[in-house]
Amino acid sequence: MSPIPHFLVIPFPILGHVNPLMRFSQFLVEHGCKVTFLNTEFSQKRAMAASSSSEQHNNNKNNKNSINIVTLPDGLSDEDDRNDLIEFHHSLKTTMSEKLPKLIEDVNKNNGNEESKISCIVVSVNMGWALEVGQILGIKGAVMCPPSATSMASLYCIQRLIDDGVINSETGLPIKNQELQLSPDMPVMDPAKLIWSNLGKSFFDRMVQETQTLISFGQWWLCNTAYELEAGVFSISPKLLPIGPLLPDDDLNTSTSFWKEDQTCLDWLDQHPPRSVVYVSFGSLAVMESNQFRELALGLNLLDKPFLWVIRPSNTNKHNNNYVLPEGFKGDKGKIVSWAPQRKVLNHPSVACFVSHCGWNSTIEGLYGGVPFLCWPFFSDQFQDKAYICDVWKIGMGFDKDENGVITRKEIKKKVEKLLGDEEIRENSLKWKEIVMKNIAEGGRSSENLKKFINWVKE
Incomplete structure (x- = not known):
């Protein structure tokens, strides 16, 4: 033996x-x-x-x-x-x-x-x-x-x-x-x-x-x-x-998570109909500039959809993310958590799409959940991952930045609506889920x- x-x-x-x-x-x-x-x-x-x-x-x-x-x-x-x-x-x-x-x-x-x-x-x-x-x-x-x-x-x-x-x-x-x-x-x-x-x-x-x-x-x-x-x-x-x-x-x-997962978001998802919730998470490292954070918050405000948004705590005591929700943000349709059990979220029937930084772990979890992506890469391999998501597997879309390099609230609203109305992307997402x-x-x-x-x- x-x-x-x-x-x-x-x-x-x-x-x-x-x-x-x-x-x-x-x-x-x-x-x-x-x-x-x-x-x-x-x-x-x-x-x-x-x-x-x-x-x-x-x-x-x-x-x-x-x-x-x-x-x-x-x-x-x-x-x-x-x-x-x-x-x-x-x-x-x-x-x-x-x-x-x-x-x-x-x-x-x-x-x-x-x-x-x-x-x-x-x-x-x-x-x-x-x-x-x-x-x-x-x-x-x-x-x-x-x-x-x-x-x-x-x-x-x-x-x-x-x-x-x-x-x-x-x-x-x-x-x-x-x-x-x-x-x-x-x-x-x-x-x-x-x-x-x-x-x-x-x-x-x-x-x-x-x-x-x-x-x-x-x-x-x-x-x-x-x-x-x-x-x-x-x-x-x-x-x-x-x-x-x-x-x-x-x-x-x-x-092995470095932050406590907020399990209450799963109960919150249970209260929503299938394919209705926009899930937003940018992983464990990405940091968003304050003006872009403001546009994202106000863009989620504009959606006629519930959203689950992960706003991660700072990685260190020395580097505070300083995320402050802007004036005018209501958030009544959404739920904000500091960290989520992501694989369970992405496999929940109420999740309609994943606004993601396109890190490979998140990409794999989204593929396994059969969820369409809205791609928001920040650095390193995330741009290559976005190319696969949008151009090869055809299971997502990217955002367009304005002349100042900002993804505006109107762009966020427009792309979410466009993605959720695209049945071909939805079918491709389910096809790739079956393959993996x-x-x-x-x-x-x-x-x-x-x-x-x-x-x-x-x-």
Whole structure:
């Protein structure tokens, strides 16, 4: 009998990485694997504070469905700024890489026998240093990609884009005004809107280094997508393996949210007829300028529709979002919450559409819910995700900005009404929902790929 694979899963400690890697861990457990999930002490503290019951975060090793959660310090104090991703990454790497071998030794010792030792380390982007540690210790390594497969393919192709004279080797910005196609079957991309393009030179330098590490030490780049969603991507590298969409089992006690979810919004949704509510949420990182926030509020005011609007708390004590509802905002048709159980919201029959920043996790959850999108991307991979939503899958629309770069209240009202009157988009949304559900069902392509990966670890 072959030993049970034991995975050490290490996300970059932001919600957009922690959530999909926790979902991935759930799927591994369901396939009979052991999982140790490494959170930073700071992230775990936030998750426990946000949870309605700290029991959700107990290790409870006797429960066959449990995921063993362990922590390491990230090298910063609670008051330090974790929004500076370059400094944050440097602190993580220097602090955690030094402590990781001892943690692996302790986990192996606590498991009690040779066959239960950690057999594979799986990391998200920005945590490639852990794969280097793993190789030194003789442990297999893989990457679990929180962004789309297209975003990961663009990272994989950085050196090619530099060699072909498409982007500048120092800044990552396009050398000339031209469209880009990473492979013949992929949609055309704007090189000025690649995943790193508006995040600065230091971030690009970091991505170049990180990509080389992931290529060198990550045998597989596991993608939270279905093959049909991004079919052209997978010819770029055999490392890219679609295993999604990974959606959590709500019965398992593995909450990782950094904010307390307001469950009352589900009762509120129950009081509304099917396909009547406009859901608005911009994820865990996006920050909206005050004048744009005002236009959004007054645009929702103009709608002849109920709306559920997530206005997220600040990410840090130092960076207050300063969201103040404008004079004239009534909000009598809507409900505002600070954080929502999004997957449940998007699967609720009363939700008519999703006004979204187009982060990949939200995109996947909207696809699974069969909900049409109104796309409002802010940065990084969100522009590529919008292109898939609007131009490839044809399940959404974008907003047009005015001469000052603002999406006006009238534009918001107009696009909501136009989207909700578009039956073709609605039908496409239901069609793509069926496709992704088939992929994760028993015998589906994504399900079989996950088994392929687990069998590789067993070898």
